[in-house]
Amino acid sequence: MLGTAPSPEALAAADAACFPDAWDAAHYRALCGNRSVETWLLQQPDGAAVALLCLQRVGDEVEVYRIGVVPGQRRRGWAQWLLQCLQAQGCRRVWLEVRAGNAAARRLYRQVGFVETGRRRAYYRDPVEDAVRYRWAPAATT
Ligand SMILES: CC(C)(COP(=O)(O)OP(=O)(O)OC[C@H]1O[C@@H](n2cnc3c(N)ncnc32)[C@H](O)[C@@H]1OP(=O)(O)O)[C@@H](O)C(=O)NCCC(=O)NCCS
Numbered sequence: 805m806l807g808t809a810p811s812p813e814a815l816a817a818a819d820a821a822c823f824p825d826a827w828d829a830a831h832y833r834a835l836c837g838n839r840s841v842e843t844w845l846l847q848q849p850d851g852a853a854v855a856l857l858c859l860q861r862v863g864d865e866v867e868v869y870r871i872g873v874v875p876g877q878r879r880r881g882w883a884q885w886l887l888q889c890l891q892a893q894g895c896r897r898v899w900l901e902v903r904a905g906n907a908a909a910r911r912l913y914r915q916v917g918f919v920e921t922g923r924r925r926a927y928y929r930d931p932v933e934d935a936v937r938y939r940w941a942p943a944a945t946t
Pocket residue numbers: 822823869870871872873874877878879880881882883884885902906907908909911912913915
């Protein structure tokens with residue numbers, strides 16, 4: 805089941821399962837107060853979290869802030885499916901950035917058609933690492 809208005813608590817619980825630097829419920833509550841921010845939560849019928857996607861949509865441009873799949877559900881195509889759902893929604897550009905060392909995510913992004921557009925040197929902390937920026941656009945507009 806894909807929910808597009810999940811509670812901040814449910815998002816925080818899913819986030820904690822996916823990320824070492826988890827965003828808490830207060831952070832999600834603040835994000836959900838921004839009308840341009842969307843949070844998608846994919847759950848099993850019993851409510852167990854499978855995956856989440858957090859993004860900001862301004863006009864027909866989207867910035868993906870967070871995509872995560874809980875460890876027991878990885879390599880089943882869920883992240884690819886979420887990004888393909890987003891791409892099917894008719895946006896003109898999708899942007900995101902990721903730690904340079906996150907090989908799994910970078911391979912995922914390339915697989916669904918994102919192209920690398922640049923780097924921000926030493927952008928991340930703990931540990932310090934470059935951010936690699938990616939962009940996707942529908943074929944007709946690239
Ligand atoms: C990155 C992440 C979202 C991928 O989710 P997923 O549902 O397992 O990915 P998918 O099953 O849709 O994989 C699609 C493709 O991505 C690539 N990929 C995904 N996980 C990979 C891994 N561990 N190693 C190498 N390639 C990987 C592969 O090309 C894969 O296609 P394939 O299975 O046909 O080889 C997941 O590993 C995760 O939540 N990681 C922690 C959070 C994170 O780093 N998020 C991204 C930054 S916000």
